[in-house]
Amino acid sequence: MSPTQIVVLVLVVLVIAAVAVAARSYTRRRALRSRFGPEYERAVSEQDSRTAAERELRERERRHAELTITPLSPESRARYAAAWEEVQVRFVDSPAETVGEADELVTRLIAERGYPTGEFADQIAHLSVEHARTLGHYRDAHEIHLRNSRGEASTEDLRQALVHYRALFADLLGEEPVGARATGQHDTDNPHDVTSR
Template structure:
């Protein structure tokens, strides 16, 4: 085999190795992003012109998130926010629209306390998606209802659902799903039914307080 032929073989071998390495790297990156972002990965792909573009966007979110000073809440602050949520939750019975607006503000306050920028809603979604992707759709739905509630366009049932959605993200932000104090309902089914139908009877108040214990 001539020297030129050997050079050609070596070049081809190097190209094959590089191609295999690229494919392996791309596959590992994709698996990492799918594990990290969960349902947000597929959403990003649907909303982008290509999978590659979506993955670049998600990688950019990770890079931005790494520059943020995200910090856990201390026990006393968690306790204070948990009490505030319980108060908002009780007010839902008499003033559901107002309670949902308060819930939105409370979630935003916890985000700021944790170190998340809170100026623009879309940027909030982007920043939260890195560490809270599984509950992000809850936030989208709740925020949409809250916006319509401000215009008095949301039904009581929608407001009730908004509280459930806000609660999902709120609890995760409060303690990242681990050791946050639980001052409200033990499951979504209870939360979604007991005392959240917009009435203001004493019985419903009792149901809410009972469900919180």
């Protein structure tokens, strides 16, 4: 082989290797975007670089794999659905207290499913692997809950918090907890369905 052929061969091998690395990176990025949805973009905006964000999301997947996530029994599912319905009914008379109860109920459900319930940021990180599409709701509900504890939330804010908690609650439960029709619409005739008003 001539020196020119060797140089051309080395260049071809390098180009093939570069294309393979780029394709692998693209495939991994696409898989992370698909799995984490809006949480992917949030992580990218919070980190110094896309690479750092993707490393963080892969670390979340690794930590999540160490958890023992358990499905709810039909009895537990029915118990939680009934508890959620009670929360919604009590909202009319005491919205401020009910938001705290909703937060506690969601936390109990998170724990029963097998997720850690320590720091809120850790909860979000663990939940993001399987429930990324409803984490925006959970963040919004938690923020309103904190404002409520400082006496800074209006009744409309509290109603919105309950709507947000319900989104994560339904995702964790695997079904709408109460009053939803097959079309996914809330029952607007039910006076206790505060989320439909």
